[in-house]
Amino acid sequence: MSIAELQVCAVEAADVTGGVCVVRCIGGVARSGQVFAAGGLRTRLRGIERYGRTVGSFDAGHVARVHLTGPVVALLARGQVLTYVPPDGHALAELEDWLATGPPLLEEPHPEHLRWQATFSMQDERLPEEVRLRWARVALTALDRLGRPEEQPYVRRYLLQRFGPGGDGDPDRDPVALCRDVLARFELTPDQAAAQARVWRDLPRPDIVRLRRIKNLIPCTEPARPYLAETDPLAAAVDAWTAVRPGLP
Template sequence: MSIAELQVYAVETADVTGGVCVVRCVGGVARAGQVYAVGELRAGLRRIERYGRTVESCEAGRMAKVHLTGAVVALLARGQVLTYVPPGGHALAEVEAWLATGPSLLEEPHPGPLRALATARMQDESLPDGMRLRWGRIALAAIDRAGRTEEQPYVRAYLLQRFGPGSPGDLDRDPAALCRDVLARIGMTPQEAAEQARAWRELPRPAIQLLRRAKNLIPCTAPARPHLAAADPLAVAVDTWAALRPRLP
């Protein structure tokens, strides 16, 4: 499973109709006629040139000059990655099959663009719920492969909020598992946080950042809280942190 990707090296010309860029193919095989995603915008790959000659394709690891259509070309900057979008969009089953093989990070599709793609599909309300859930699991897998595990609670909270708890054993939508994960990531007790929050402006920067991380993480427990028993110690801990949050920097 290869998803073609082009990384911008330089934008040579650009106007409202498109432009010419020097790029490096960093995944798959780029071919003339393909459509590429730049965030939510699209650019068409009209022509590829290598060493002054027009070619039909460009493989991973090679540089090329590409002629693109679309006003988005004027917004491109060095280092940006353009991801190929097949006519029917990226095939969900193909991406799932790729993830099941356990490839290394050096193989495509690269985790960063895959994470962005999967997150967008997960939030696309025009897709069936079952398909959005599958994209959510892909987003979590891509986040893990990209080493950005700090983003996992936010995706899991979104899935839980939009689709409710999963079946037994589905940790991606397990309310208790999400709360335990969030509390573990906070890494301090509410009492410790409350004590530090009293004079947080006097704290060293790393300590302030920890308190702010806690403040950002606490809302991830909100979709899970209604599914916890009132007397559950985990629910008590979640409520304590929620009450403390307004006092954090």
């Protein structure tokens, strides 16, 4: 069963007791009385209005005006996703266990929704650092399940920027590992990329997309570069790609 997800379209009113939002259901079925998570905070869906009348539920693809409880409503922003929390939870620890070993959950989150929730939570400065780091690992695992490991360097870049290298040997915050991973994804040398960039308008579309992908990934090495030894060949390789980037399409 798909887990219920609500995306905020607008916050119409909010105070310490709750508020009213216009939301779109982007997964599952949202029902009055359900509890939803916004990062580490919770809110209860206490009423649903559609076309001027009260309804008990609405499903994916539809928009509704909803009444939510709690001060968290005042913190919501357009585009934010609220994830249904089943009666037995789906605490961070449960999600970690599920991703690691696959025990069944009452309702399993779609990896894309899980990635969004985990990414939002790792950036939530109201949460303790250790909790944010755990959410980051959930985001990385979700990207694996989505078959999009090429997006993992962006998460690891964020971790290095915000928290620095992991002193406990955390591979997700290893500057050397991040740079090696990024450069290993490039199928060209810096000289080859620079040569193609000079005539990029004449290239086939796949080659242009490849150059743009390289351009987008190069900045992932920026927070890692200060931690590389100047005599390390990896540092020279990162610098070479950084110099090429401005000329890429």
